[in-house]
Amino acid sequence: MAELEIRGVTVKHGGITAVKDASIYAERGEIIGLIGADGAGKSSLMHAAAGVIRFDGEVSFGGTSFGSPREAERLKPKIGLMPQGIGLVLYKNLTVSEHLSFFSKIRGLKEDAALNDYKHRLLKMAGLERFTERPAGKLSGGMMQKLSLICTLIHRPSLLILDEPTTGVDPLSRLELWKILEEIRESEGTVTLMSTAYMQEAEKMDRVYLFDSGTIIASGTAEELNETVKGYVYEPVACRSDRCIAAGHYTYSLDPLKTPHKEPTLEALFFINALKRGVEIPEIVVSERESEEPIPQVVMEAKGLTKRFGDFVADDHIDMDLKSGEILGLLGANGAGKTTFIKMLLGLYPIDDGELVLLGKPIRSAEDRLGLKARIGYVSQHFSLYKDMTVRENLLYFASMHGIDAKKASSRIDRYAKELGFTSYMDSLPTELPLGINQRFSVAAALLHEPVVLFLDEPTSGVDAIARSQFWQMLKLLKRKWGIAILITTHYMSEAEYCDRVVLLKEGRKVADDSVENLYKKHPAAKSFEEIFLHYYEDGR
Amino acid sequence: MIGTFFALVAKELIGFFRSWGLVAIVLYSFTLDIYITGAGIEMQAKNIAVGYVDETGGGMSGKILSRLHMPEFQKPVMFTSREALSRSIYNREIMVGLIFESDFEKKLKRYGRTSIEMLLDSIAATQSFQALQYLQNILLDYADIGIPVELKIHKLFNPNATTSQFMAMAEMLSVITLLGVILTAVVFVREKENGTWDIMLLMPIDPKLIILAKSFSQVLVIMGGVVIATGIVLFGVFDVPLNGSIAAFFLLSFFYAFTSAGIGLFVAAVSKSMLQVAQLSILIMMPLIFLSGAWTPIHAMHPLLQKLSLISPLRYYIEGSESIFFRGTDFADLWSYFGGVIVLGSVLYFYGFRKIGRLF
Numbered sequence: 060m061a062e063l064e065i066r067g068v069t070v071k072h073g074g075i076t077a078v079k080d081a082s083i084y085a086e087r088g089e090i091i092g093l094i095g096a097d098g099a100g101k102s103s104l105m106h107a108a109a110g111v112i113r114f115d116g117e118v119s120f121g122g123t124s125f126g127s128p129r130e131a132e133r134l135k136p137k138i139g140l141m142p143q144g145i146g147l148v149l150y151k152n153l154t155v156s157e158h159l160s161f162f163s164k165i166r167g168l169k170e171d172a173a174l175n176d177y178k179h180r181l182l183k184m185a186g187l188e189r190f191t192e193r194p195a196g197k198l199s200g201g202m203m204q205k206l207s208l209i210c211t212l213i214h215r216p217s218l219l220i221l222d223e224p225t226t227g228v229d230p231l232s233r234l235e236l237w238k239i240l241e242e243i244r245e246s247e248g249t250v251t252l253m254s255t256a257y258m259q260e261a262e263k264m265d266r267v268y269l270f271d272s273g274t275i276i277a278s279g280t281a282e283e284l285n286e287t288v289k290g291y292v293y294e295p296v297a298c299r300s301d302r303c304i305a306a307g308h309y310t311y312s313l314d315p316l317k318t319p320h321k322e323p324t325l326e327a328l329f330f331i332n333a334l335k336r337g338v339e340i341p342e343i344v345v346s347e348r349e350s351e352e353p354i355p356q357v358v359m360e361a362k363g364l365t366k367r368f369g370d371f372v373a374d375d376h377i378d379m380d381l382k383s384g385e386i387l388g389l390l391g392a393n394g395a396g397k398t399t400f401i402k403m404l405l406g407l408y409p410i411d412d413g414e415l416v417l418l419g420k421p422i423r424s425a426e427d428r429l430g431l432k433a434r435i436g437y438v439s440q441h442f443s444l445y446k447d448m449t450v451r452e453n454l455l456y457f458a459s460m461h462g463i464d465a466k467k468a469s470s471r472i473d474r475y476a477k478e479l480g481f482t483s484y485m486d487s488l489p490t491e492l493p494l495g496i497n498q499r500f501s502v503a504a505a506l507l508h509e510p511v512v513l514f515l516d517e518p519t520s521g522v523d524a525i526a527r528s529q530f531w532q533m534l535k536l537l538k539r540k541w542g543i544a545i546l547i548t549t550h551y552m553s554e555a556e557y558c559d560r561v562v563l564l565k566e567g568r569k570v571a572d573d574s575v576e577n578l579y580k581k582h583p584a585a586k587s588f589e590e591i592f593l594h595y596y597e598d599g600r
Numbered sequence: 601m602i603g604t605f606f607a608l609v610a611k612e613l614i615g616f617f618r619s620w621g622l623v624a625i626v627l628y629s630f631t632l633d634i635y636i637t638g639a640g641i642e643m644q645a646k647n648i649a650v651g652y653v654d655e656t657g658g659g660m661s662g663k664i665l666s667r668l669h670m671p672e673f674q675k676p677v678m679f680t681s682r683e684a685l686s687r688s689i690y691n692r693e694i695m696v697g698l699i700f701e702s703d704f705e706k707k708l709k710r711y712g713r714t715s716i717e718m719l720l721d722s723i724a725a726t727q728s729f730q731a732l733q734y735l736q737n738i739l740l741d742y743a744d745i746g747i748p749v750e751l752k753i754h755k756l757f758n759p760n761a762t763t764s765q766f767m768a769m770a771e772m773l774s775v776i777t778l779l780g781v782i783l784t785a786v787v788f789v790r791e792k793e794n795g796t797w798d799i800m801l802l803m804p805i806d807p808k809l810i811i812l813a814k815s816f817s818q819v820l821v822i823m824g825g826v827v828i829a830t831g832i833v834l835f836g837v838f839d840v841p842l843n844g845s846i847a848a849f850f851l852l853s854f855f856y857a858f859t860s861a862g863i864g865l866f867v868a869a870v871s872k873s874m875l876q877v878a879q880l881s882i883l884i885m886m887p888l889i890f891l892s893g894a895w896t897p898i899h900a901m902h903p904l905l906q907k908l909s910l911i912s913p914l915r916y917y918i919e920g921s922e923s924i925f926f927r928g929t930d931f932a933d934l935w936s937y938f939g940g941v942i943v944l945g946s947v948l949y950f951y952g953f954r955k956i957g958r959l960f
Contacts, residue, residue: 402798405798405802407801429804432803437798437799437802439799440795441795443795443796443798444796445615445794445796446794447614448614448618452614459603459604459607460608462604
């Protein structure tokens with residue numbers, strides 16, 4: 060019997076089944092990965108395994124099994140759970156060393172030399188020994204996650220459950236987090252169950268489980284899994300049928316194609332699974348814009364834009380320009396200053412220093428922006444639309460805000476719904492939509508007035524692989540058919556591939572600004588964008 | 601412009617009617633809450649427990665005791681000793697205790713005057729002192745004091761002198777104040793909480809129009825509540841008289857709803873979450889309601905508080921409504937109440953408008 064065995068676990072939240080009949084096992088010292096989109100059931104399963112929510116089925120660890128949170132109580136001293144969200148378990152006014160002593164006290168650990176040694180070891184692993192007196196609120200996102208991890212490790216749990224510990228963390232800190240995990244499993248034989256949004260991390264795991272809408276669709280090592288879909292993955296080629304789909308740099312087909320095969324990534328599994336199950340994937344179409352308003356060559360020019368919050372500099376003298384017909388990716392970890400920058404461009408935050416020219420107009424006061432609002436489209440983080448109005452009502456509302464007459468508005472809305480594939484959701488509330496639909500509908504709302512520039516703040520976070528590829532397809536079509544400029548922020552370094560040009564922010568400063576080809580030319584040894592950006596992070600240290 | 605205004609108002613009304621929690625709170629406040637206040641807050645002496653110790657052996661004392669009956673008094677309970685009676689009062693079983701000493705009747709016969717000892721639980725001060733007054737009236741009937749004056753009393757405006765009608769009306773006006781503030785603040789703070797605030801700011805629309813439309817939508821909700829509460833609770837349940845013009849009352853309410861919306865705008869400007877809205881609203885509302893005369897007659901307040909009550913818009917609203925319902929004051933003579941509500945309302949609304957306008 061394996062050290063950890065999860066057998067037939069089903070989790071329901073209200074009437075909704077979050078996880079259906081999931082089974083997972085892990086041997087001593089293994090790192091097991093859970094992969095899938097937001098809402099696929101990873102967190103629910105991990106919470107069940109940690110014994111903090113009710114579930115059907117059985118979990119056994121080290122020979123002790125439980126079927127309810129109450130029965131799990133006696134295993135709790137052996138379990139360490141780190142919930143999702145950066146710095147969620149931390150108290151921002153407590154220092155690093157106060158955190159360690161707080162967590163050892165609530166775990167009831169004996170304050171002896173051994174604990175002291177262990178604390179020092181943890182601090183050293185996390186690279187935090189120089190910052191023991193710094194309050195958690197003043198640490199960077201990466202340091203916060205490392206601190207959260209060592210706080211979770213303080214009682215030497217033999218089962219470690221980590222919910223997306225690396226999401227939104229910079230690539231270097233991510234490597235360091237992994238180093239801690241590797242060291243702990245070597246020395247303590249800890250079983251680690253972790254979810255991740257980064258496919259690359261799956262390669263370092265002993266086994267991964269792929270989640271799709273509550274069920275595990277595949278499991279094995281990354282290599283084994285890739286092997287199973289190898290025959291279906293091809294170089295990009297146009298194709299469109301129920302058994303074939305072109306997505307980004309790949310084409311997936313159940314029937315043999317004449318095009319050469321391509322080395323698959325784990326994302327391929329989601330596509331092949333969808334094709335095999337006959338899931339309908341709407342084709343994204345974008346038609347020409349109705350407006351004949353010319354689009355200026357240079358849409359945005361920023362010189363030395365700076366934003367300070369107290370003595371914290373969120374954006375430090377950033378220069379950037381944006382041209383029409385260009386997709387510019389603004390990349391960086393959480394807290395690097397991406398959202399702040401977009402908010403300065405939009406006038407949601409006052410600019411502390413620097414010059415900004417938007418659509419040919421120098422911006423010095425709020426009045427300068429008045430006429431520009433009608434020409435800018437913006438999708439905010441988490442697709443914030445009105446939760447108590449249906450999709451159609453939301454879109455009609457936005458259209459009337461932009462003074463589009465009712466007849467024109469409703470025909471345009473119907474067209475967008477058809478082209479972007481959300482017609483069947485028109486009378487649903489935004490909270491009832493799958494994340495991918497919500498994402499495209501939010502963009503539709505921002506496009507109703509046919510803007511000449513589109514600002515998108517983290518639109519791909521947590522969205523499943525298929526919806527993500529459709530999203531990028533949509534942006535590419537918008538760029539081609541409309542010729543507008545698109546500025547998009549993301550913390551997935553790998554998405555840089557889809558952009559024409561990328562700007563990398565690190566702790567409020569711009570560290571790279573170049574076209575995608577040039578970046579590859581400058582770093583011929585790098586296999587992926589992840590590695591290219593790692594260079595910039597390491598250089599800055 | 602007008603189209604945009606109504607689109608904004610419609611959006612807020614849809615939002616309101618789809619959040620059933622909010623609808624439930626508003627409906628509750630405008631019906632049950634007013635009913636409970638009107639029916640439940642009883643200032644009159646009723647059903648009072650009386651105990652007595654009679655050392656005289658009956659006669660005069662029996663006659664007096666027989667006058668204590670329902671609905672004001674329960675049947676008096678006999679105690680054998682003064683200690684037992686005291687203990688009972690201490691234990692809250694008895695509210696009024698009467699002690700007839702053994703020489704009570706003897707004194708009366710010999711000197712023409714005598715005394716009864718009385719113990720009062722004056723924690724419920726109003727009730728126990730009203731009981732005292734009743735007792736004094738009963739005793740007066742027996743004591744022929746020989747003053748040739750009889751009081752002829754006319755109870756004006758509220759002939760049965762019931763407090764429930766006034767309490768229900770005052771509670772309705774307090775509800776309008778509180779909900780006016782909270783609902784208005786909520787329509788703004790909900791956008792902050794849901795992250796739609798930024799989207800709203802980026803609409804190519806004059807912020808003034810947004811603020812105006814948003815607060816107007818909630819004034820409409822409040823007015824709906826006023827109609828329900830006046831029709832069902834005030835007229836239907838409590839039979840509040842209507843001696844003046846109902847139109848005047850609704851007009852006054854409309855202006856007042858904007859006044860409390862103005863406070864709501866201020867609350868919305870300084871709060872980031874619904875929790876803060878709730879906390880701040882209560883904090884601001886309490887003095888406003890205390891100073892309005894809803895709970896304490898203004899002439900009974902400390903002189904300083906009396907002056908302060910002049911700046912509570914609720915004071916004018918309550919006095920105005922009272923005049924319309926009970927006194928039947930002519931529309932032309934209501935100008936001072938309208939004036940008070942409109943002047944204070946404009947100041948508050950303008951201030952709130954400016955305050956939230958700065959966030960746009």
